[in-house]
Amino acid sequence: MLEEVILTVDEFEAIRLADLEGLYQEQAAEKMKVSRQTFGRIIESAHKKVAEALVTGKALKIEGGEFEMAAMRKFRCYDCQHSWELPYGTGRPENCPSCKSGNIRRAEEDRGYARGVGRGQGGCCRGIEQKR
Numbered sequence: 001m002l003e004e005v006i007l008t009v010d011e012f013e014a015i016r017l018a019d020l021e022g023l024y025q026e027q028a029a030e031k032m033k034v035s036r037q038t039f040g041r042i043i044e045s046a047h048k049k050v051a052e053a054l055v056t057g058k059a060l061k062i063e064g065g066e067f068e069m070a071a072m073r074k075f076r077c078y079d080c081q082h083s084w085e086l087p088y089g090t091g092r093p094e095n096c097p098s099c100k101s102g103n104i105r106r107a108e109e110d111r112g113y114a115r116g117v118g119r120g121q122g123g124c125c126r127g128i129e130q131k132r
Contacts, residue, residue: 005053008064011046018043074107083107 010032017028029039053060072085077096084097096104 002057002059004059004061005049007046007049007060007062009062010042010064011049012062014039014043015046015050075104076107077101078103078105 013032014028017023017031018025021028023031025039025043026036028043029036032039032042034042050060052058072087074083074085075093076083077099079101080096080099082096082098086093093104095102
């Protein structure tokens with residue numbers, strides 16, 4: 001059993017926005033609905049925890065709140081521009097229901113960031129919402 005370093009959901013989201021998507025802190029803070037200063041504290045804590053896990057060989061565990069998947073996902077056909085929704089858990093569609101093209105992707109507006117709970121600073125997570 002490896003020792004664990006606990007990364008909150010907000011810290012995980014901060015790393016995704018800043019390090020994976022390459023957003024500036026101001027942009028990432030806006031997406032997470034926190035101040036730039038709060039985002040700075042979240043990302044600093046996240047970087048320290050990830051560094052600790054990498055350097056000391058510990059497992060990263062992501063946790064922090066009760067979450068459930070959002071109800072629907074939005075898709076767009078890049079050939080005919082048709083948009084539609086499907087419930088989570090139904091799998092990714094292979095073809096556009098309108099023109100049958102396979103040139104489909106998640107709709108840009110569906111790549112937003114629903115509210116979630118990590119350390120209580122507000123925050124967000126891709127495709128999940130806080131249970132109420």
